[in-house]
Amino acid sequence: MKSIIILGDGMADEPVEALGGKTPLQQAHTPYMDLLAAQGVTGRMKTVADGFHPGSEVANMAVLGYDMPTVYEGRGVLEAASIGYQLQPGEMAMRCNLVCIEGDLLKNHSSGHISTEEADELIQYLNAELGTDRIHFYTGVSYRHLLVIKDGDKRLDCTPPHDVPLKPFEPLLVKAECKAAEPTAQLLNDLILRSQTLLQNHPVNLKRIAAGKDPANSIWPWSPGYRPRMKTLQEMYGFGKGAVISAVDLIRGIGVYAGLDIIDVPGATGLYDTNYEGKAAAALEALKTHDFVYLHIEASDEAGHEGDVDLKLKTIEYLDKRAVGPIYEALKTWDEPVAIAVLPDHPTPCSIRTHTADPVPFLIFKPGITADEVTHFDEFSVRQGKYGILEQDEFIKALI
Numbered sequence: 001m002k003s004i005i006i007l008g009d010g011m012a013d014e015p016v017e018a019l020g021g022k023t024p025l026q027q028a029h030t031p032y033m034d035l036l037a038a039q040g041v042t043g044r045m046k047t048v049a050d051g052f053h054p055g056s057e058v059a060n061m062a063v064l065g066y067d068m069p070t071v072y073e074g075r076g077v078l079e080a081a082s083i084g085y086q087l088q089p090g091e092m093a094m095r096c097n098l099v100c101i102e103g104d105l106l107k108n109h110s111s112g113h114i115s116t117e118e119a120d121e122l123i124q125y126l127n128a129e130l131g132t133d134r135i136h137f138y139t140g141v142s143y144r145h146l147l148v149i150k151d152g153d154k155r156l157d158c159t160p161p162h163d164v165p166l167k168p169f170e171p172l173l174v175k176a177e178c179k180a181a182e183p184t185a186q187l188l189n190d191l192i193l194r195s196q197t198l199l200q201n202h203p204v205n206l207k208r209i210a211a212g213k214d215p216a217n218s219i220w221p222w223s224p225g226y227r228p229r230m231k232t233l234q235e236m237y238g239f240g241k242g243a244v245i246s247a248v249d250l251i252r253g254i255g256v257y258a259g260l261d262i263i264d265v266p267g268a269t270g271l272y273d274t275n276y277e278g279k280a281a282a283a284l285e286a287l288k289t290h291d292f293v294y295l296h297i298e299a300s301d302e303a304g305h306e307g308d309v310d311l312k313l314k315t316i317e318y319l320d321k322r323a324v325g326p327i328y329e330a331l332k333t334w335d336e337p338v339a340i341a342v343l344p345d346h347p348t349p350c351s352i353r354t355h356t357a358d359p360v361p362f363l364i365f366k367p368g369i370t371a372d373e374v375t376h377f378d379e380f381s382v383r384q385g386k387y388g389i390l391e392q393d394e395f396i397k398a399l400i
Contacts, residue, residue, distance in 0.1 A: 001366065003339040003400050004283060004293045004327065007063065008319045009056060009248075010301025010348030012360045012379050016309055024300075024312045024350070025361070026378040030320040032328055033342055033363065037377040040340075040365030043387025045395045047346055048357035055160065055223070055355065056301070057250055059345035064233060064258060064294070065393035074154070074225030078253030079146050082262075085138060087227040092152030092184075094224045095250075096137065096145040097161050098122060098216035101196060106169040109161035109305070110143040112214030113271060118204050119143060122216055129198055130191055140249045142270065147191075147221045153181035156188070158222035162305050163354045174221070188221050195219040232259025233292065236393075237400055243286040245279055246296035260294065261286075270298040272315050276322030283323075284330050287338060292400070297323060304348030312350055337367040341399050342377070359389050364399055 013023045020027075047059040049068040057075045058068055076093035080086075087093055098119055100107040111119075120139045127137040138146040157175040164172055173192065176185040196218045199205060205215035233242055244255030247268035255262055265282045267275030274297065283295045297319055303312035324342060331338045343362035346355045361382040363374075372386040387398065 001337050001339055001400075002287055002291050003341070004287060004295060005063065005341045005343070005399070006283075006319075006324055006327065007060070007294070007296045008300050008316065008342070008344050009296060009298045010304045010346060010355070011316055011319070011344035012347035012358070013304065013312065014347065014349040014351060016350065018309060023379055024309060024316055026376075026380070028313050028316040028320070030316060030377060032320050032325040033377040034375065036324070036328065036340060036342060036365040037363045037382070038375040039371055040363050040369055041372050041387060042361065042363045042374040042377070042382040042385030044359035044382055044385075044389045045343065045362050046359045046389055046391040049391075053160070054346045054357040056248075056345055057223070057254070059355075060251060060254055060296070062392075063343070063345060063395065064254070065236060065396035066230065067392065071228050071230045072225075073228040075223035075250055076146060077225045077228055078257070079140055079144065079249040080138075080148065080253065081256035082249040082253035083138060083140055083146060085146065085148070087148070089227075090151055092149050092154055092224050092226060094147045094149070094158075094221040096147035097220040097222070098143045098145065099161050099218050099220045100214040100216065101169055101218045104168050104170060105166050106161060106164055106172065106220070108165055108214060109220070111216035112208070113302075114143050114208075114216045116141050118208070119145065119216065121204050122199060122202060125202065126195060126198065126219065130194060135187075135191070141247070143216070144249055147219070149184070149187070152187075152224065153184040154224040154226065155181040156185055156224055158224065160222055161220045165305075165353055169218075191221070192219055228257060230257040232257075234259050237396070239400060240291040241289065242292035242294070243290045244294040244296065245282050245286070246294075246298070247274060248296065248298050251294075251296045255294065260292075261290065271302055272299045272311060272318065274299055276318055277326065280323045280326045283327060287331075295323070300344070301348045304350050305353050307350045307353045309350045339364065339366040339399055341365075341395075347379075362387075362390075362395060
């Protein structure tokens with residue numbers, strides 16, 4: 001049986017007072033997710049292994065059944081794979097955000113969701129000014145970019161910028177976890193501070209400020225690592241071809257190492273205005289030639305990071321109406337059965353605007369499956385589901 005995972009990044013949340021104590025997922029109108037839950041089986045998944053930060057790289061790799069202590073090498077290496085950069089021995093990769101600093105505060109992690117075209121100009125400028133034989137900057141998507149350092153030491157304490165909106169940035173600069181890593185930490189902090197001087201009056205930022213937008217006036221490198229040793233999903237589970245659809249470099253990079261074909265969708269932005277219909281259509285087309293499709297939609301996570309409850313409600317309803325619904329309706333007409341799973345990777349509560357490690361709700365629907373008693377898909381209803389709490393590779397094995 002073929003299978004598809006539809007992942008709403010950061011869709012899970014906590015009860016919100018303005019919603020009468022409901023979570024956005026409880027409050028949202030989601031007839032298709034509820035239908036699949038009523039016709040399928042449900043439960044919760046522990047997507048963040050003990051001792052790991054609840055990042056999207058950790059959670060999405062866990063959904064796919066990877067053992068974090070064995071394969072984890074940070075976010076930067078995955079994004080390097082996504083943009084086609086082949087890490088060499090001795091090279092350390094890091095996610096490199098373009099962030100907005102206002103006074104002494106890290107105002108936001110995304111420079112107001114800067115466009116890729118604007119960001120590319122800034123990254124090329126930084127590479128020309130700060131790059132050396134040892135240091136290289138590479139353009140990614142929007143605010144998400146790549147920093148590669150030869151002979152860097154990854155034993156660093158780095159703060160993900162989306163975890164600390166409106167916090168003073170200086171106490172959050174890179175710290176060494178051991179004496180041997182101190183030169184790498186010093187190098188990175190020097191790059192951060194020099195980037196602020198260089199970017200302050202760059203024409204791209206002056207134009208953004210004049211338009212009332214946040215400037216991209218600092219880099220913020222984090223999540224260091226070396227090339228990971230990951231088996232492909234085909235090697236792990238024995239199915240045929242697989243594909244991944246996502247606007248996010250991180251997820252596409254996981255797909256590269258997982259042996260999945262990367263499918264591009266015009267208009268896929270990673271935000272609430274992403275091309276839901278195009279992604280759904282691409283997923284259905286991929287299922288005609290692939291055994292497994294991983295459809296990742298980022299919008300709810302970004303809404304959570306912005307603390308925007310209304311926007312999060314909208315993104316959840318968009319996911320249901322414009323992706324889950326069309327996929328379900330189309331697959332009903334197919335002769336070949338397809339298993340459907342829907343879940344978040346982690347919660348991104350609007351109240352704290354960052355990720356948590358709480359288990360997430362999931363549903364699995366397969367034609368002919370014996371349903372459990374859950375009829376609504378949310379963080380609390382699935383606690384009565386068949387599966388209880390799954391972890392490690394239990395979820396992916398239950399699906400496929």
